[in-house]
Amino acid sequence: MSGSNQDFSPKDWLGQSAIVDLGPTIAGVEVWGEQTNQAFRKTLFDWYDREGRHLPWRESKDPYRIWISEIMLQQTQVNTVIPYYQRFLQAFPTVEDLAAAEEDDLLKLWAGLGYYSRAKNLHRAAQEIANDYGGQFPRTAKELKKLSGIGPYTAGAIASIAFGQAVPAIDGNAMRVFSRLFTINADISRQKNHAIFREVVTYVMGNERPGDFNQALMDLGSSYETAKKPLSDISPIKDFNLATLTGTELDYPVKLSKTKSKTIHYQALLLENSQGQYLIEKRPSQGLLANLWTVPLFEVADQGASDQQEEEERQPYQNLVAEAEAVYDVRPVVMKKSIGHVRHVFSHRLWEIDLYYAKLSPAAEKRWQDQEDSDWVFSHDLNQHAYPTVQMKIWQGLKDYLAE
Structure with a gap:
């Protein structure tokens, strides 16, 4: 026809x-x-x-x-x-x-x-x-x-x-x-x-x-x-x-075009203070997960295959420590090995998140300056802030690690 x-x-x-x-x-x-x-x-x-x-x-x-x-x-x-x-x-x-x-x-x-x-x-x-x-x-x-x-x-x-x-x-x-x-x-x-x-x-x-x-x-x-x-x-x-x-x-129905999801890699910093609380941050008012709360997430740049990348993959926590020190002006003590991994699918992108557990040293805690739109919370208190599903997965990953 x-x-x-x-x-x-x-x-x-x-x-x-x-x-x-x-x-x-x-x-x-x-x-x-x-x-x-x-x-x-x-x-x-x-x-x-x-x-x-x-x-x-x-x-x-x-x-x-x-x-x-x-x-x-x-x-x-x-x-x-x-x-x-x-x-x-x-x-x-x-x-x-x-x-x-x-x-x-x-x-x-x-x-x-x-x-x-x-x-x-x-x-x-x-x-x-x-x-x-x-x-x-x-x-x-x-x-x-x-x-x-x-x-x-x-x-x-x-x-x-x-x-x-x-x-x-x-x-x-x-x-x-x-x-x-x-x-x-x-x-x-x-x-x-x-x-x-x-x-x-x-x-x-x-x-x-x-x-x-x-x-x-x-x-x-x-x-x-x-x-x-x-x-x-x-x-x-x-x-x-x-x-x-x-x-x-x-x-039927005919559906020809489908956009491939973009994959983004993150390192999640599960930073604990001496009270057993963890640092969370409110995301910006615009964009994905706007105004919701997560632990600090550091995007891992996609640099392609290189000797530099291979070195970073051998000791990825070193980059996380440097990132955290630059942002918070303190040097957290980070587990050298990822404690878990979270995958979360959005409609148009995929987040792959490696979880890193860290503690503030007594000296670092004394020098800590609270950032705007940040808070310290207990991981089991889920009613104090609005958490997206991906953060609930991160909390579960921490719970699984601590239960080992």
């Missing part, structure tokens, strides 16, 4: 499947007619009413609760989100409570979920709702997108689920389901192609139960229509699914 965003046509299965009529071509995709649309929606809703997931944020149409859940669910598994969601609502039961919260308290509650810009955008958006909208949520996707951290997907989810607006919520699940339904060959890793799915989903969903339609697509995408092991032969929508009918499920 020249100029098409589709590999197979529904007309080839007319009368041989659940496809009983044909509709227009939308964004280069031949779609069903309204009779098939209605049959598809009935099939989808019947399945969703029987088997849809029972999740705490689905117990009401409160836009605040829906918003919190949708932001938490970005890049995070449902089972991980549930306890965080419940604790979050206990701490901040209303948008006004969230707007009035201290950012440090919010980050402590968020610690472990990752992608901390989500929490900061939640805070900003809550303040925008409180100050600009009188504490009332905007009721349309267009207005919701004006809030910090709310893009087309989240706006569509809130507007459809809370307010019944017939707008799609296009995420990976929706694109995977619809790319298979219509064998759409547009690369979903390209942002501009999301508009194709938005148009097609809008046409198929109609005005009937738009919130349930979007949530049913989420549930389908996480159950029968998974990325690697779809259960297409028993999927409730199999008779509508061109990819199932043509045996090409694993060809």
Whole structure:
């Protein structure tokens, strides 16, 4: 099909499947007619009413609760989100409570979920709702997108689920389901192609139960229509699914580009004072892990293979001692051998961290000058500061070493 965003046509299965009529071509995709649309929606809703997931944020149409859940669910598994969601609502039961919260308290509650810009955008958006909208949520996707951290997907989810607006919520699940339904060959890793799915989903969903339609697509995408092991032969929508009918499920969705993660090597300084406390530092207000607390992390420069590098690899602690002395103006006593290693994967980079245990000598401790945005803490006291997941791994590495 020249100029098409589709590999197979529904007309080839007319009368041989659940496809009983044909509709227009939308964004280069031949779609069903309204009779098939209605049959598809009935099939989808019947399945969703029987088997849809029972999740705490689905117990009401409160836009605040829906918003919190949708932001938490970005890049995070449902089972991980549930306890965080419940604790979050206990701490901040209303948008006004969230707007009035201290950012440090919010980050402590968020610690472990990752992608901390989500929490900061939640805070900003809550303040925008409180100050600009009188504490009332905007009721349309267009207005919701004006809030910090709310893009087309989240706006569509809130507007459809809370307010019944017939707008799609296009995420990976929706694109995977619809790319298979219509064998759409547009690369979903390209942002501009999301508009194709938005148009097609809008046409198929109609005005009937738009919130349930979007949530049913989420549930389908996480159950029968998974990325690697779809259960297409028993999927409730199999008779509508061109990819199932043509045996090409694993060809969809099309995703061509994938950026390779960058690996960064660090040395972590676990510096203990005479009280058994460890030095931690608050990270800058901008960038990765902004405003969160970690032990001192010294990036190891990638110098390529050289005699100098080989010498450094034989005694890496010497560089760490020099770095620490330059920063803190004292010379810590560092273990010459790494006590452990931590690997942490972010969406776009990989951190490889060697852990070094060190102590301040009595003389060094007398000369110690506290740095701005630093503190001494006990490693078992995890509630005093907001720690990212990577720091929790470092604490565990220290605990394992001390237990040996």
